[in-house]
Amino acid sequence: xxxxxxxxxxxxxxxxxxxxxxxxxxxxxxxxxxxxxxxxxxxxxxxxxxxxxxxxxxxxxxxxxxxxxxxxxxxxxxxxxxxxxxxxxxxxxxxxxxxxxxxxxxxxxxxxxxxxxxxxxxxxxxxxxxxxxxxxxxxxxxxxxxxxxx
Numbered sequence: 773x774x775x776x777x778x779x780x781x782x783x784x785x786x787x788x789x790x791x792x793x794x795x796x797x798x799x800x801x802x803x804x805x806x807x808x809x810x811x812x813x814x815x816x817x818x819x820x821x822x823x824x825x826x827x828x829x830x831x832x833x834x835x836x837x838x839x840x841x842x843x844x845x846x847x848x849x850x851x852x853x854x855x856x857x858x859x860x861x862x863x864x865x866x867x868x869x870x871x872x873x874x875x876x877x878x879x880x881x882x883x884x885x886x887x888x889x890x891x892x893x894x895x896x897x898x899x900x901x902x903x904x905x906x907x908x909x910x911x912x913x914x915x916x917x918x919x920x921x922x
Contacts, residue, residue: 780890782900786834787842788887789904792880793827794843796911799876809866812921816873819914826907833899870921877915884908 780788800820807813831841888904 779894780887780896781894782891782896783837783839785887785891785896785900785904786830786837786839788883789900789907790827790830790834790841791843792883793823793830793907796876796880797823797827798843800873803869803872806864807866807869808864809921812866812870815917815921819873822910822914826903826910830903830907833903866921870918873918874915874922877911877918881908881911881915884911 797820800816800823804813804816804820807816834841884904884907888901888908891901891904
């Protein structure tokens with residue numbers, strides 16, 4: 773029997789957005805420890821700052837709405853960290869690290885496209901949708917920047 777997906781709510785959009793941004797921060801920080809190229813390090817630091825700024829704004833909106841911001845659970849974070857360590861064990865070149873960033877950002881972009889589409893479908897608008905679209909734009913621009921390292 774196919775699973776019926778419920779319509780996204782404002783609270784779910786905020787929760788998904790916050791988790792996306794915090795996971796981006798955590799993953800980028802984990803990869804940053806492997807980077808030797810100073811230009812790539814600087815780009816990744818800008819990415820972390822961007823994620824953190826958007827996450828902070830999202831958390832503020834959540835708190836104002838009575839929603840407690842929650843990050844991904846420790847198992848999800850640990851799995852991502854283990855995957856990163858294994859993925860960089862044999863190849864920690866700038867090209868490979870940039871590729872990993874592109875892959876992670878692309879997953880975030882895909883989730884944001886899905887959530888934004890569902891939100892628009894059910895009539896969610898205003899600051900929440902604006903934040904999601906800003907995050908989408910930020911992550912898409914970041915992908916383009918990391919492509920220059922390939």
